[in-house]
Amino acid sequence: MLLDAVRREALPDAGSAPRQAGGSASSRPPAEPAGRGIAVTVRDLHKSFDGTAVIEGLNLFLPAGGFTAVVGRSGCGKSTLLRLILGLETPTGGRIDLEGPATSPRRSEPPKRIMFQEPRLLPWARVVDNVAVGLSGLGSRAERRERALAALAEVGLGDKAGQWPATLSGGQRQRVALARALVSRPGLLALDEPLGALDALTRIGMQDLIERIWQAQGFTALLVTHDVAEAVALADRILVVEAGRIALDLRVDVPRPRRRGDPDLARLEGRILDHLLGAPQAA
Amino acid sequence: MRNAKLDRLGDTALPWLLPAALLLGWQAAVSAGLVSNRFMPAPLDVVRAGWEAGRTGELWTNLGVSTLRALAGFVIGGSIGFALGLANGLSRLSERLTDTSVQMVRNVPHLSLIPLVILWFGIGEEAKLFLVALGVFFPIYANTLHGIRSVDPGLVEMGRVYGMSRSELFARVVLPGALPSIFVGLRYGLGIMWLTLIVAETISASSGLGYMAMQAREFMLVDVVVLAILIYAALGKLADALTRQLERTCLAWNPAYRSA
Numbered sequence: 001m002l003l004d005a006v007r008r009e010a011l012p013d014a015g016s017a018p019r020q021a022g023g024s025a026s027s028r029p030p031a032e033p034a035g036r037g038i039a040v041t042v043r044d045l046h047k048s049f050d051g052t053a054v055i056e057g058l059n060l061f062l063p064a065g066g067f068t069a070v071v072g073r074s075g076c077g078k079s080t081l082l083r084l085i086l087g088l089e090t091p092t093g094g095r096i097d098l099e100g101p102a103t104s105p106r107r108s109e110p111p112k113r114i115m116f117q118e119p120r121l122l123p124w125a126r127v128v129d130n131v132a133v134g135l136s137g138l139g140s141r142a143e144r145r146e147r148a149l150a151a152l153a154e155v156g157l158g159d160k161a162g163q164w165p166a167t168l169s170g171g172q173r174q175r176v177a178l179a180r181a182l183v184s185r186p187g188l189l190a191l192d193e194p195l196g197a198l199d200a201l202t203r204i205g206m207q208d209l210i211e212r213i214w215q216a217q218g219f220t221a222l223l224v225t226h227d228v229a230e231a232v233a234l235a236d237r238i239l240v241v242e243a244g245r246i247a248l249d250l251r252v253d254v255p256r257p258r259r260r261g262d263p264d265l266a267r268l269e270g271r272i273l274d275h276l277l278g279a280p281q282a283a
Numbered sequence: 284m285r286n287a288k289l290d291r292l293g294d295t296a297l298p299w300l301l302p303a304a305l306l307l308g309w310q311a312a313v314s315a316g317l318v319s320n321r322f323m324p325a326p327l328d329v330v331r332a333g334w335e336a337g338r339t340g341e342l343w344t345n346l347g348v349s350t351l352r353a354l355a356g357f358v359i360g361g362s363i364g365f366a367l368g369l370a371n372g373l374s375r376l377s378e379r380l381t382d383t384s385v386q387m388v389r390n391v392p393h394l395s396l397i398p399l400v401i402l403w404f405g406i407g408e409e410a411k412l413f414l415v416a417l418g419v420f421f422p423i424y425a426n427t428l429h430g431i432r433s434v435d436p437g438l439v440e441m442g443r444v445y446g447m448s449r450s451e452l453f454a455r456v457v458l459p460g461a462l463p464s465i466f467v468g469l470r471y472g473l474g475i476m477w478l479t480l481i482v483a484e485t486i487s488a489s490s491g492l493g494y495m496a497m498q499a500r501e502f503m504l505v506d507v508v509v510l511a512i513l514i515y516a517a518l519g520k521l522a523d524a525l526t527r528q529l530e531r532t533c534l535a536w537n538p539a540y541r542s543a
Contacts, residue, residue: 088444111446120441124459124536133455138445164536180445 035108037064037220039099042083046093047080047244054080055093056244064101065189067214067221069235070227072278077244082190099144100187110187115194119173121165121223127176128152128161134183140255151183152176155209171202175209182213189214191223195230204260207234208220211256227277232269233258240275248275326505329513332506334444343496346514349480349491352408357476358417365421365465368427372454372461380427385424393417394482399454406487411480418479419472426468430461463537467531481515 040062047055050093062068069076070194083089100109113134121130131148138144147218152158155175165173174194181189191210194205211234214221225231231238232252241247250272301397306326312318313325320328337343367385371378393414404410434457440458484493492511534540 020297086444088440114444116437118437120437122438122453122456122459122502124462124534125455133442133445133447136352136451166536166538 005185013199018096028202035183036101036187036218037066038101038110038112039064040188040220040222041097041099042081042085042094043096043270044094045081045091045096047077047084047089048092054161054244055091058241058245060222060239060246064099064220065233066217067211067223067233068237068239069225070239071225071231071272071276072241074140074226076241078224078241079192081134081241082114082192082222085188085222086112086190088114089217098188111184112188112190112254113181113184113186114190115177115181117193117196119165119170120174120178121173121180123165125165126161127163127165127168130178131183132174134180138184140241148179149184151179154182154213155179161229171198171206174198174206178210178213182217185217186219188220188222191221193225196226203230210234215256228269228272229235232265232272233260238272240272244274248272290364291366320513321503324509328506329509330505332510335508336495336507336510345490345495346490349484349493350483350518352411353415353476353480354479357377357419357472359412360416361423361469361472363416363426364423364468366425368468369431372428373457382428385421389421389425390405394479397483401487402542410487411483411491414483415476417480418475420473422475423468425460426464427461428466430468431457433464434460448499463534465541466526466534470523470526473526474519477515477519477522 022149027201037269040060042058042060045055045227046053047060052107058081059268060081072078080089084091085098098112121127122133125133127144128148131142131151135144139147149158149161152161155178157172157175157179160168160172160176165176168176174197177194195206198206207230221234223231223234236252236254238248238250239246240250252265252268254262254268258265309323310326313320313323324332333342360526367381371382396414396417400410400413404413428542438456438460439452442452447455480491480492484491485497488494492514496508496511499505499511
């Protein structure tokens with residue numbers, strides 16, 4: 001049921017067109033509408049800040065449409081990895097290739113989006129205009145508004161369109177941020193501990209929402225989190241990052257919808273926690 | 284729950300209770316001869332002087348001239364300050380080039396330039412415009428710069444990741460983020476605008492409110508002097524109220540500025 005797969009050898013280490021390595025233990029894309037996701041190939045990635053290495057020779061392949069969670073102690077480089085993949089930081093060495101769906105022409109490739117730890121909504125824009133930010137440079141004003149309203153309805157906030165963000169609760173703000181991230185139908189959605197600041201019940205609700213939308217839209221999801229239970233509940237693959245490398249690569253084969261408190265999930269969570277707590281302190 | 288209407292009336296009237304009492308006391312003191320009306324005219328005398336000056340049109344001419352000067356100087360100094368604040372907030376090069384010089388000039392009290400300005404421009408309009416513009420420039424510049432500096436970098440990063448162009452980023456993230464601080468500069472600037480103009484008009488002018496007050500002093504018309512002072516107070520209050528209204532409209536998103 002749970003497969004360890006150290007993936008470094010499975011990567012194509014040369015060649016211009018990164019492909020999914022045939023037969024490698026890749027995580028299974030969702031059964032629903034695939035083909036929108038962006039595949040990510042990371043080769044021998046290095047990143048250092050002021051001479052301090054944060055990522056040291058990391059290799060990774062994320063298949064299109066998969067849901068991957070990255071966990072690790074704070075300061076292990078997991079957020080940096082996500083920011084590098086999104087292009088928010090430039091790598092010191094190595095390369096990152098993003099490959100959109102083969103069918104779509106180069107020009108109309110689906111965008112990549114990120115959800116931050118904080119909602120980062122524009123306080124001076126109404127909720128619907130905040131969602132429309134996700135469509136910057138796409139379509140006419142009326143079109144953007146219409147799509148933004150639809151995305152808001154999708155996250156259950158259709159009635160809040162005309163409000164200021166200041167009037168929303170923390171969970172509602174994060175849902176607006178989710179709508180903003182999804183309104184452009186991204187091929188890759190990076191989630192940088194987006195639920196860390198929410199209370200436990202709101203968090204579970206948000207997890208279900210994210211899972212549902214991921215299954216419906218088929219984007220590639222990359223979740224960085226320190227909450228192992230969250231990673232286990234959502235992801236079909238979990239990477240444990242330690243000292244700038246991938247220390248553990250686990251597949252989660254528990255069928256969806258997953259029930260909270262499932263013994264298989266609990267066992268997996270325990271195993272990851274054991275690894276994290278027993279592991280030698282990161283340098 | 285006694286009488287809501289009466290309560291509301293009381294609420295509105297409360298801030299005016301003290302000024303009204305002061306006025307009454309003042310009138311009573313002058314009427315009773317406790318204060319010589321050579322030094323302090325009775326409120327009714329001031330009202331009469333205002334009525335007189337308004338009837339002859341002298342008041343309106345001077346008020347118009349002063350307002351025009353104030354606004355012209357404000358627009359010139361304010362727009363230069365705003366533009367330089369934007370430039371220095373957005374570009375490191377521009378800031379390194381100009382900020383040190385601006386900070387040096389800022390420490391010179393601009394009213395100390397009056398003798399020099401009179402030498403340069405005489406007592407013409409340029410002198411007043413120059414002084415007002417210079418006085419208004421600094422608060423607007425400093426607060427615009429500070430506003431842009433204090434825009435949440437997380438929002439700017441979000442705008443970039445979400446594909447905003449540079450101009451969109453400026454119009455939708457940077458400028459609205461800087462606006463509360465820019466308004467602080469605006470209000471300071473308005474205060475300095477009146478202050479500078481009045482001092483300049485008092486010292487060197489042949490028209491305007493300050494000139495009217497100085498003329499009245501020559502002829503010992505104390506009531507006109509007091510009238511001029513009260514008009515300054517009213518103008519200052521008016522400018523402040525207008526800015527507050529503008530703030531409430533532009534910053535409606537911010538709970539701190541929402542009207543109760």
